[in-house]
Amino acid sequence: MAEGLAGKRLLVVEEALKGRVGHWYEYVKSVAELNQREGVAVTVGAHCQIDPAIAAEINAHPLFARTNWDGVYAHPRAWWRYLGIARHNWLVLRTMNRFVRQHGPFDCLFAPTVVIHHIWGWRLLLLVQRKRIGRMVLLFRNNAGAYAPGSSTPFFKRSAKVFEWALRSFVGVLRKGRAAFATDSTRLAREYELLCGIAP
Numbered sequence: 785m786a787e788g789l790a791g792k793r794l795l796v797v798e799e800a801l802k803g804r805v806g807h808w809y810e811y812v813k814s815v816a817e818l819n820q821r822e823g824v825a826v827t828v829g830a831h832c833q834i835d836p837a838i839a840a841e842i843n844a845h846p847l848f849a850r851t852n853w854d855g856v857y858a859h860p861r862a863w864w865r866y867l868g869i870a871r872h873n874w875l876v877l878r879t880m881n882r883f884v885r886q887h888g889p890f891d892c893l894f895a896p897t898v899v900i901h902h903i904w905g906w907r908l909l910l911l912v913q914r915k916r917i918g919r920m921v922l923l924f925r926n927n928a929g930a931y932a933p934g935s936s937t938p939f940f941k942r943s944a945k946v947f948e949w950a951l952r953s954f955v956g957v958l959r960k961g962r963a964a965f966a967t968d969s970t971r972l973a974r975e976y977e978l979l980c981g982i983a984p
Contacts, residue, residue: 790823795890795917797880798897799848801830801838809838811896816842827890829883845887847879852901862943869901869946876905881912888916898922900943903950910957920963924984928975938975951980958982 796815801808816826828844831851838844852872884890895906903922910920928947929938940948957963965984967973977983 789819792824792891793889794819794824794826795829795884795888795893796826797829797847797893797895799829799831799876799902800851800897801828801844802833803835803838808897812844813842815894815896827887829880845883847883848875850875852899866943866946869943870904872901873904873908876902877908877912880905880909884909884913884916888913889918890916891918892921893917893919894921894923896923896925898924899926900947900950903947907950907953910963914962919961920957922963922965924965924967924972924976927972928979938978940979944979948980951976951982955982 796812798808798812800806801812803809812828812830816828819826826843828842829847830839830844831848832846834844834846839846850872852868884893893909895902898906906920906922910917927938928944929940931938951965954963954965958965965976965982967976967984973984
């Protein structure tokens with residue numbers, strides 16, 4: 785057992801976790817089991833429609849009524865999409881603020897699939913729950929930019945400016961070790977560094 789982990793509390797939040805379809809179940813289950821073997825008490829925040837058997841297996845709480853992955857914010861009008869980004873960030877903040885207040889404190893909060901629809905919510909949550917969340921680790925698994933055919937340099941859409949502002953708002957807490965950015969590839973880390981100056 786790793787020294788100092790026994791008795792710690794980890795909150796893993798994956799709004800899209802409903803069943804065994806997609807990567808969410810295997811990913812969250814692996815993270816939960818890895819930490820439980822080290823003596824960490826793991827709690828999972830998931831979608832409201834999570835399979836009850838999965839919820840019981842990984843100590844998951846049904847929290848999120850919607851997920852941005854379901855296409856609920858897809859719309860041809862840009863202003864509607866921006867409104868969707870703001871609404872979902874508010875949903876993340878409101879949902880998690882209530883949950884952390886009721887079930888915290890947590891030594892660490894880990895969000896394994898972070899996109900623009902979540903980032904402001906996580907930043908504000910860390911601000912309002914600074915005494916009940918020891919550290920926040922955000923994993924980025926989706927591209928920040930896009931690539932022209934034959935190019936190895938990403939370009940960023942106009943909406944990426946909002947994402948950049950949100951990411952840069954973490955600079956102070958990243959320096960203090962209260963937050964950490966992570967990703968699963970060197971290429972993706974480079975994208976985020978080009979976007980906001982912070983390399984996960």
